[in-house]
Amino acid sequence: MHFGSIFVETLFGFFMLFIVAKILGKTQIKQLTAFDFISALILGELVGNALYDNEVGVSDIAFAVLLWGGLLYLTEQITQKFKGTRALLEGKPSIVIHKGKLQWKEMKKAKLDINQLLHLLRSKDAFSIREVDYAILETDGTVSVMKKTNYQMPNRHDFNLAPENVTLPFMLINDGEIIWDSLYEIGKDEEWLKEELQKQEINNFQEVFYAEYEKDKNLFVQGY
Incomplete structure (x- = not known):
């Protein structure tokens, strides 16, 4: 009976989370904002903890998941209809490099140190700050980079120049x-x-x- 109960609750929890995710239209994991990430953890914890609590049944799981899913759906609707709430609920991008200059105040606000920024720039094939004209820290923690014109394509190969x-x-x-x-x-x-x-x-x-x-x-x- 114990294993049968876990089996039923696991299947039910799986389909409930699947349905909620479909309704909310969640983005890919690497595109999740901090709020989306926390929400995913909460939904997983609601189902995971319920599986091993004998006093929690299918109806309890359904209520918890639907309640949390409803709150997420309400939040999504608010951000869609009221643009002023997006900065609060979703966050907003920060310009951490502006015209080639580091914006240390923005970096401090975002809790981003120079080592983390260099790591993010290298992931965009920018191995030096002097190559970058603009860098924007997005709400999902990634960085968008616009290189200076001297470091943009086309490259030396396009002009049949010898490598350096x-x-x-x-x-x-x-x-x-x-x-x-x-x-x-x-x-x-x-x-x-x-x-x-x-x-x-x-x-x-x-x-x-x-x-x-x-x-x-x-x-x-x-x-x-």
Whole structure:
């Protein structure tokens, strides 16, 4: 009887969640907003916990899933009809790079540090911030990138040009702190870094939000 009850409740819960997901028109997992992600967890927990609680029956599962699904449906309808509620319920994109400059205030609001941003940029084939004109942090946590014209297609192959050596950029300063491992990796020391900053009229490391080194290029520096 115990296994039979679990079998029936599992099937019922599966079909209930399937129906609710179809009605709500959920997006793909990688496109879920934070609110959608939490909702998915709650729906799963409602069914999962009910399966192993002998005092909870099919009717209880149905009520909980339908209630939560109804609330989600109501939320979707509100955001569709009242545009002003979308920023509150769904969030809104944040411009984290604007005309090639890091927007550190927007990054702080989004709880996004420089390492996370660099990871997101690399996933868009942008290995250096200097390649990026605009970067927008979307509500689902991904980043949309518009590269500067010099780094956009067409590429060198389109013009039958010989390939060039590829160099990897290194982050040397992050939020006012020197990244010593990167500095040693490029074979430079603190004095060299100070001289490079002074060339750009910066006398203190703490004035620098982000600094990046790439071979045969000037030090890229972004202040606060």
